[in-house]
Amino acid sequence: MPALQALPHLFSSVERGLFPQRGGGFQTVGVSSDLIGTEDLNLLEEAAFYAVSRERRAAGALPVKETFFKLPSGRFAVGRTVDLGTDALGREGNYLSHHLVFGREELLEAGANPLAILDTVPLAEAETDLTPRELAPLTLDLTPEQTDPRIFEGINPALLANLATRTVDGGTETALLIGDETASRRLLRVLFAALAREERLRLTFSTHFYESHHLRSLFTLASVNSRSEAPPPRQQFTLCDLGDGEFPPAQPKSAYAAWLAERLKARDWEAVMALNGTLDRLRGNHPGLAQAPLPESAKACAALWERAGTRIVPELVGSPRLVKVFLQHVPAPSALADALLAAAPPSELCGPNAAPETVNDCLAKLKSAATGKHWSQWVKQWSDDPVLASISQKKSWWQKWKR
Amino acid sequence: MARLFYSKHRVVATVGLQGHGKTVFLASLFRDSFFVLSETMKPFAVRAVTAKADDVFYGNAQTLHDLALPPANPRSKPEPAVLEFAYVPRPRSQRRRNISLTFYDIAGEIFSNDRMAGEYAPFLSEADDIIFLFDPTHPDFNALRAARLVDLVARVAGRSGRKNLIIALSKMDELRDQDEWADTIGHLWPDTPPSQADLPTYFRQMDNLSQMLRLWWTDPARESRNLMNLLAKQTRFCALSSVGHQPVWDCECRATNPGPLRQCVQCHATRVGARLRLVRKPEPFRVRDPLFWIFRAAGVM
Numbered sequence: 001m002p003a004l005q006a007l008p009h010l011f012s013s014v015e016r017g018l019f020p021q022r023g024g025g026f027q028t029v030g031v032s033s034d035l036i037g038t039e040d041l042n043l044l045e046e047a048a049f050y051a052v053s054r055e056r057r058a059a060g061a062l063p064v065k066e067t068f069f070k071l072p073s074g075r076f077a078v079g080r081t082v083d084l085g086t087d088a089l090g091r092e093g094n095y096l097s098h099h100l101v102f103g104r105e106e107l108l109e110a111g112a113n114p115l116a117i118l119d120t121v122p123l124a125e126a127e128t129d130l131t132p133r134e135l136a137p138l139t140l141d142l143t144p145e146q147t148d149p150r151i152f153e154g155i156n157p158a159l160l161a162n163l164a165t166r167t168v169d170g171g172t173e174t175a176l177l178i179g180d181e182t183a184s185r186r187l188l189r190v191l192f193a194a195l196a197r198e199e200r201l202r203l204t205f206s207t208h209f210y211e212s213h214h215l216r217s218l219f220t221l222a223s224v225n226s227r228s229e230a231p232p233p234r235q236q237f238t239l240c241d242l243g244d245g246e247f248p249p250a251q252p253k254s255a256y257a258a259w260l261a262e263r264l265k266a267r268d269w270e271a272v273m274a275l276n277g278t279l280d281r282l283r284g285n286h287p288g289l290a291q292a293p294l295p296e297s298a299k300a301c302a303a304l305w306e307r308a309g310t311r312i313v314p315e316l317v318g319s320p321r322l323v324k325v326f327l328q329h330v331p332a333p334s335a336l337a338d339a340l341l342a343a344a345p346p347s348e349l350c351g352p353n354a355a356p357e358t359v360n361d362c363l364a365k366l367k368s369a370a371t372g373k374h375w376s377q378w379v380k381q382w383s384d385d386p387v388l389a390s391i392s393q394k395k396s397w398w399q400k401w402k403r
Numbered sequence: 404m405a406r407l408f409y410s411k412h413r414v415v416a417t418v419g420l421q422g423h424g425k426t427v428f429l430a431s432l433f434r435d436s437f438f439v440l441s442e443t444m445k446p447f448a449v450r451a452v453t454a455k456a457d458d459v460f461y462g463n464a465q466t467l468h469d470l471a472l473p474p475a476n477p478r479s480k481p482e483p484a485v486l487e488f489a490y491v492p493r494p495r496s497q498r499r500r501n502i503s504l505t506f507y508d509i510a511g512e513i514f515s516n517d518r519m520a521g522e523y524a525p526f527l528s529e530a531d532d533i534i535f536l537f538d539p540t541h542p543d544f545n546a547l548r549a550a551r552l553v554d555l556v557a558r559v560a561g562r563s564g565r566k567n568l569i570i571a572l573s574k575m576d577e578l579r580d581q582d583e584w585a586d587t588i589g590h591l592w593p594d595t596p597p598s599q600a601d602l603p604t605y606f607r608q609m610d611n612l613s614q615m616l617r618l619w620w621t622d623p624a625r626e627s628r629n630l631m632n633l634l635a636k637q638t639r640f641c642a643l644s645s646v647g648h649q650p651v652w653d654c655e656c657r658a659t660n661p662g663p664l665r666q667c668v669q670c671h672a673t674r675v676g677a678r679l680r681l682v683r684k685p686e687p688f689r690v691r692d693p694l695f696w697i698f699r700a701a702g703v704m
Contacts, residue, residue, distance in 0.1 A: 025512025
């Protein structure tokens with residue numbers, strides 16, 4: 001796994017921060033010079049918010065808040081915020097937010113799993129140096145992610161499918177998990193395991209959302225400890241109660257969401273991980289992954305075509321049976337057919353060892369799916385190709401009559 | 404929101420730098436109305452209308468009651484905390500009026516620049532009353548910082564000439580024995596809450612105190628002449644103490660130290676992580692004056 005570059009940001013209540021003209025109070029204490037003066041830094045400061053209910057403070061049950069969100073530049077921030085006792089004035093309620101900012105492509109290549117980063121990198125530790133200063137970028141060496149299918153055990157598959165659908169298909173509402181924040185974090189971990197890498201970037205989250213509804217637009221998923229901690233304008237949230245297992249239904253809009261929801265409900269974790277692996281490999285987000293057989297079910301083909309597009313073409317070249325299967329299952333197959341015609345000559349497209357019936361079926365399917373112009377150009381271009389000989393010998397009644 | 408009583412409504416912004424006492428002032432203000440004025444100005448009453456008001460006022464009043472200080476405000480856009488005051492008396496009148504006030508309790512550090520103030524305190528533009536709280540004992544306090552804050556708020560609030568401005572000095576318990584304050588507020592100590600019959604006298608005290616404090620601000624030693632020249636003539640001045648005594652902190656060596664001290668008087672250890680606490684129940688001093696100025700500006704008192 002390549003080393004991952006991260007730009008750090010520290011935020012707390014101090015007497016003097018990195019920008020002394022601001023005086024005392026909550027502010028940036030340290031940040032990488034690349035972030036100074038950017039909109040990204042403004043958002044990091046806004047998101048560095050931590051409030052605890054009176055009851056939890058009195059009980060000494062101070063939660064750890066973990067976040068993952070997108071910045072205006074397109075980069076992503078992973079953060080942890082912890083209670084830090086008293087501030088310089090001796091008041092309770094001080095906290096420390098520690099963010100790491102990553103480039104999109106680097107994050108994808110590293111697995112796009114913020115929880116894996118949070119589990120590995122020490123963030124917001126009690127002994128963090130709060131001397132105001134510019135912070136040097138960090139280079140993180142993350143261990144390659146190995147998803148064990150047992151991670152899915154004990155999770156309500158219907159809830160998992162529901163949240164996966166909401167994450168993939170997006171929307172304006174934030175899903176608000178109500179219940180033990182540790183259970184919410186576990187659910188998040190499983191949800192990340194269920195998504196392909198690019199889709200993981202949609203799964204922005206906050207694990208402690210108390211009094212944070214002003215930050216709602218940053219997060220796809222947020223969690224609070226109890227209903228009393230849920231924000232008041234609840235119509236902007238989809239409430240998912242982990243206690244009673246109640247959550248409103250989510251209707252998949254995309255082919256990928258439909259397939260994923262179906263497989264998750266069926267507890268077919270192996271299929272989920274296999275297709276996500278294929279997607280990651282096709283998109284170039286996981287170059288080291290070994291090639292695996294493509295799925296052949298109608299919904300999986302549609303999902304793969306929807307997400308990977310023409311990047312699937314090289315995988316189909318040489319396998320006329322798969323060409324036929326995909327052309328049969330993808331909605332509006334002309335784009336795929338045209339891309340296949342543009343990608344390879346007939347012999348290469350159909351492979352060396354295919355049975356004549358399979359080749360004929362494949363060509364017939366290609367002909368019916370491709371746009372007429374592309375098909376005739378392809379046939380003309382490769383008229384000498386032996387695979388085309390069989391169909392070029394068969395003249396239509398019109399050609400026979402014309403001659 | 405269902406209201407118990409028909410009432411006028413005003414938006415009140417409390418403005419001050421970090422640690423100058425905004426949150427404790429609001430908690431103490433509520434406490435004074437709840438426990439003291441409801442007794443001396445019967446049937447005067449106060450209630451929290453919004454959930455945020457419940458938290459800011461009841462919650463923090465309870466914290467003071469428990470001899471602790473409210474936690475620091477995180478930096479965020481505050482929710483409106485609405486209080487409804489019922490049966491507000493008028494001097495020499497049997498008529499009682501109701502009024503609801505929307506308060507915003509906000510972290511002081513957002514007043515460090517225009518962008519943050521505009522972003523986090525958009526309520527400034529709709530505020531009818533702006534209470535500036537300055538702690539003259541705070542090391543950050545000086546004329547330049549005070550004027551800078553007032554200018555910043557004027558820019559963000561817009562049309563500040565039409566707003567009811569109240570300049571309040573907080574934590575006066577620490578200064579009341581000093582020579583310059585002994586004549587101004589020493590004779591008013593300890594605080595005497597007014598009954599309806601006392602209101603004319605109390606108002607005269609408020610007027611006199613406001614004039615004397617204006618003189619204090621315009622004293623060449625304060626270097627605040629520029630600020631005073633810019634403020635509208637109807638700007639009111641107050642001097643108050645929200646808890647009436649200095650909070651303390653306990654050192655690990657078991658010594659009890661005054662709040663402002665950064666090192667233990669006994670073992671000289673630096674105050675790290677020690678929490679401030681009150682040594683007895685709050686005994687606020689004239690914490691109601693800004694509220695009464697708002698009532699008077701609204702025409703209900």
